[in-house]
Amino acid sequence: MGRNYVIFILFVIISMAANIDMPKKVIDQIQTVTIAGHDLAEDDKVRTTVVAPFFAKEGELQDLYYTNTASTIYKNKIKLNAQASEQLLNAKMEVILYSKELAEKGMEDYIRYLLRDPSIGANLHLAVTEGSSKDILKSFETGKGTGMYLEDLLEHNVQHGHLPLADLKEFSSHLESKSRDPFLPMLGLKDGKPYLKALALFDEDKLVDTIPIQETGVFKMLYERVSDGQYNVSSSDFEVSIQNIESSRSIKAVKKDGQVEVTINVQMKGVIREFSKDKAVSRLPAIEKKVKSDFQKNARKMVKRLQELNIDPLNIEGYVKGQVRGYSKKQFEKAYPELPVHINVDVSLTESGARR
Known part of the structure; x- marks a missing residue:
């Protein structure tokens, strides 16, 4: 016991000595940036706007805005700190916005610097802005x-809408995978x-197209498991709103007569929350x-659009190469625009919310 006690004391002393020279951050001498926006400026420079909350008095929060332009984001960081009365730190960063113009030129350089910053977490939200990110932040x-x-x-x-998960971890993972293309929400x-x-x-790191948010519920169910989704259907006979959707999907690839075919299977369970006619249960x-035919039609249209753009955010390539022996990336890239992709949907609905 005596020897272990001495070792423990020595460990504590060494740890304290190692931290003596570490810089200390006094809370009254820093400003924590919670959100940043990057816009394309003249001469291919970047205009960065950051927001740091400030408690003017008890219970009253005020946002402080700092903006500057430079050739790189880190040069902007120096200029922004020159404007602030305290040091600007990224430890509380929650969201980073990129203008559409910037995203169309390529995002990789603006993602890599985030991965090199140990103060920024992997679950940081990223988003593209239709216009200026500065305008969004100050709106x-x-x-x-x-x-x-x-x-x-x-x-x-x-968690509860049509948006698939697209944080820093997911976006950087898609960039590095070389088999699936990234996506981000647009504000x-x-x-x-x-x-x-x-x-x-995105096609690799460049923005190439957008899907209206009303249509992304289909994309989300093709891409990942959904725990609280929504889907609306209109026909000449009725209109119906399906809520509390739980869905799962699987992708299967087989080779028939020398040609690869892909099937995306979606299982959907939901609750009828609104129906334009009486007695929905009798029409279940x-x-x-x-719902099945409508989803299949929209899903086929969605997949065809991705094939025409020659982008693969659903990672179909990964499933094909994993399930078809000897199938190469070169073969997939040649076949992908015309690759047969079938959609199977199993729909199970109830008229009551009491289901589990």
Whole structure:
């Protein structure tokens, strides 16, 4: 016991000595940046705007804005610190925005610097802005702070809306995989307020197209497991709103007569929350059939659009190479634009919310 005690004391002393020269951050001498926006400026420079919340008095939060332009983000960091009365730190960063113009030129350089910053977490939210990110950041005031407000907007749409998960970890993973292309949410301004406008699709690190947010529910169910989704169907006979959707999907690839075919299987369970006619339960088989056919039609259209753009955010390539022996990347790239992709959907609906 005596020897172990001496070793423990020595370990504590060494640890304290090692930390003597470490820089100390006094809370009253720093400003924590919660959100940043990057826009393309003249001569291919970057205009960076950062927001740091400041408690003017007890219970009252005020956002402080700092903006500058430089050839790189780190040069901007030096210029921004020259404007602030305290040191600007990224330890509380929640969201980073990139203008559409910047995203169209390529995002990789603006993602790599985030991965090299140990103060930034992998679950950082990223988003593209339809116009200037600076305009989005300065478009509104909120008691919870701009960073937390936009983080909450993105987070609840991931958990309960049509937005698939697209944080720093996911985006960088897609870039590095070389077999699937990334995507990010796109924010716009409506009546002077920010809102979720679309899903931005990338070819490697360059933005090439967008999907309106109303259509991204189909993409999300093709891409990942959904625990609280929504789907609306209109027909000449009725309109129906399906809520609390739980879905799962699997992708199967087989080789038939020398040609590879892919099938995406989706299993969907949901609750009928609104129906334009009386007694939805009596029409349940017809509603399930309509939801199935409508989803299949929209899913086929979605996949065809991705093939025409020659992008693969669903990672079909990864499943094909993993399930078809000897199938190379070169073969997939040649076949992908015309690759047969079938959609199978199993729909199970109830008229009551009491289901588990």
